[in-house]
Amino acid sequence: MTSSKTAPATAGRLGARSIVLLVLLLAAVAAAVVIPLSALSRDVALDLVGVPDPGVLTTAGLPALRSIGELLASVAVGAALFAAFFTPPQKDKTLDVDGYRMQQISSWANIAWAVAAALLIPLTLSDVSGRTFFQSLPPDQWLVAINQIDVASSWRWAAIIALVAGIGQRLTLSWRWSVIWLGVTALSLLPVAATGHASGSTAHDIATNSLIIHLFGAAFYIGGLVAVIAHTWVGGTRVALALRRYSVVATVAIIALGLSGVINALVRLHPADLFTSTYGLLVVCKALVLCLLALFGLAVRRRVINRIESAGANAPVDRATMLRIILTESVIMAGTIGLSVSLGRTPPPAPLYVPTRQEALLGFELPGPFGFGTVFGTWRFDLVLGLAAVILLGLYLWGLFSLRRRGDSWPAGRTAFWVSGCVILFLTTSSGMGMFMMADFASHMVGHMIISMLVPVLLALGGPFTLALRALPAAGRGNPPGPREWLVEFINSPISRFLTHPIVASVQFVAGFYIIYFGGFYETLASEHLGHMFMNVHFLISGYLFYWVIIGVDAAPRHFSPMYKLMVLLSSLPFHAFFGILLMNYPTVLAEGWYSGIGLPWIPDLLQSQRVGGGVAWAAGEIPLVIVMLALAWQWYQSDMREARRGERQADRDDDAELRAYNEMLSEMARADRRR
Structure with missing residues (x-):
């Protein structure tokens, strides 16, 4: 205290x-x-x-x-x-x-x-x-x-x-x-x-x-x-x-x-x-x-x-x-x-029709089996994550406009990553995908993998913290902290230092899968709208925290070499793959009461749908893994190039004193060898 x-x-x-x-x-x-x-x-x-x-x-x-x-x-x-x-x-x-x-x-x-x-x-x-x-x-x-x-x-x-x-x-x-x-x-x-x-x-x-x-x-x-x-x-x-x-x-x-x-x-x-x-x-x-x-x-x-x-x-x-x-x-x-x-x-007026079982449980009627037409031909705006995607995109564009207005530049690649992440988050939560996620385990796992494995990768590569720190004005001496000061305080706080340790970030990212699905919480969360919303928010935040540490371009409280980050990434992959395999071979239907109550006629076998979802979880990490590996390789290359340029500038300042000292050491060793 x-x-x-x-x-x-x-x-x-x-x-x-x-x-x-x-x-x-x-x-x-x-x-x-x-x-x-x-x-x-x-x-x-x-x-x-x-x-x-x-x-x-x-x-x-x-x-x-x-x-x-x-x-x-x-x-x-x-x-x-x-x-x-x-x-x-x-x-x-x-x-x-x-x-x-x-x-x-x-x-x-x-x-x-x-x-x-x-x-x-x-x-x-x-x-x-x-x-x-x-x-x-x-x-x-x-x-x-x-x-x-x-x-x-x-x-x-x-x-x-x-x-x-x-x-x-x-x-x-x-x-x-x-x-x-x-x-x-x-x-x-x-x-x-x-x-x-x-x-x-x-x-x-x-x-x-x-x-x-x-x-x-x-x-x-x-x-x-x-x-x-x-x-x-x-x-x-x-x-x-x-x-x-x-x-x-x-x-x-x-x-x-x-x-x-x-x-x-x-x-x-x-x-x-x-x-x-x-x-x-x-x-x-x-x-x-x-x-x-x-x-x-x-x-x-x-x-x-x-x-x-x-x-x-x-x-x-x-x-x-x-x-x-x-x-x-x-x-x-x-x-x-x-x-x-x-x-x-006060009771609202009676509805004009009797709702179906799907409407009573889900709040809406699904248009038919999962497919391209039903997913992208049906839209239901998510007032939480869909709205969050719109707001995040708007704030990012405002930051870009602020930089351009004063003549500063910003990498186009980072903008492309951020816009892609916001668009995919919006499509996943506000198209038919968001509707199917609540009613079918396989569809839920597709959305889960997109929200936790793909969207956070793209958002982390967008560099939102760096953009905000460059675009936001300082509050001024003596004034209460403003958004820029809050952001600096968040990045440098002890909580951030703890959460951004690679081991902590990877443990919370992987452990969440096992705790939610095999810890006895999934049926309660899946059958309640607030529970479903909690899972989506948890997947997004835990994924962003993990990828911010591994490939994020923003400043973080802790700094680790690309090799160390690669080792952490590779060490977490087996646990994620094992989660998918465990789902594919799990003998009991998760949230069976909820899914059987919905009773989708095109999914007669709930256990088979769960096995498909496990296969999605097992295979879905491949595309994000390629992006992450490429990003790590690029960051590694940039780190080496920065180190090389730093050495060249130092050599220009001291007339290559380090190289001369190294050559002198080799000459002294050679003279010592000849004397012996």
Whole structure:
């Protein structure tokens, strides 16, 4: 644990006290919105699930507590964001007073969010079973709920993750750790995506992905706003800079909120239901509120920032006016959270048709057997990795444009590698390949090999870190670290030094195959959309980390010779080949319940499909291996050429003193031989 004398505990207590009233106010607003709106469709919801009324404590308490919990999660995310990126660390890389205060606020909000998520377990059991809250309160009933109800299990994971983040924030004061705890805090929102209509509807893959984006957008929007209010309230420094950085976050968040909300509504609503159903009217109201927030919030913040900056660095900030403006915005956003939760409690209009078994399990209907026409003739945009491919390509092109604008060059080969990697990632996840990956083991293994073995090779050869370091501007002395400083800190951090050790990189790359498929996790991951998404993200990150170490052109914390990298690569290949052979000879069908439930008529033998997948895993490493070997050979050649040029420059500087000394040594040896 890192400590700092300049961050007294009283700073954290002062900020915590000043924010309690605000959080209580926003919680009251969210609860006041969600309780009456949820009551509008309570009887209809109870009739649909066929359970008795569990009592007002559950029907009113569950949506109110969920609204409060999501608000607390947002406060935790926003305060952690402020501590990590809106205030500069001290010279010893510990948080300053403002950062320490915000991290303490985030810690308390995380702990309160964990308590709320835990209490939602018995409330969920009461809601599902039709029993009163007190009948569901004993801990043994919690275990029943967690084991039998997916929503209750999701609340369990949210509580655990939030509690880990809250405790960790109280034990560390390092700026590096504040970034990690921000990531863990944001991760606690993922289980919430499995607790609404999205996880149980047709097209639930698109609905769940859009809900994840929606939750993150809302958390960063309102959480960052509350953090700015707290910072201004207690007289924090660099108010204009904090507002400017938050305005960028808010702009991205409001766009994410709008687009994900539209996608979510299209999945569950027919346009005719917008004004003829309770669910549709709530969607319309929420859209109008978000539009007002976008117009009001962004325009007003820009005026406030300009007013502060035009007054000069030493001029006093009109905190009272600024607080009134952003407090109004935060109250509206709190009401929007209540509106969102009430949407989750309101049954959407009945579908116009009865979904098939494939649609119920996968969220879509496959067009036919796996083939070129069905793969590239069917498209389903992946809102996570497909969108990530588009964003990564856009950021890379922006970096190229920045270099060209100031007259710098960039190797065309690196651009070609990066563009190819992004395009292949998009095609794999957003074409029919992404659909077949969820329903057929052989198709899943084809996609797995592309995402983990081919795409990371191309991305690692694109040199994104080097491009970013050349294109991004420095934050400037005395300012909080910017993207360039964050990237430098990431590359040089102890975590990066550990992960980029060739042995560690190769072990995590290979061990992931065995743990997921033979460790008893595959059926759970394959049968859940979030599990499938986790596998894809894991394959991509672990593959990129491995190939960044082996053939990456970016700077890394550790430097090894091409010979050493070649030895690590060759030593890992047998384990990968053995994984494919083991799959081909494995006598038991992996995730048999999931694949037999889908029941694809063109795959009568699941074990044969698994053997084909094993053959794909065994043979798929050949093409990436050729690229990797060529890249290593080229890097080896370049290393030798650089060494030769370095020797030539040294010889020019000292008139070839090293060669003369070597020749003199040989002459002396010859004279000694003659004397003997």
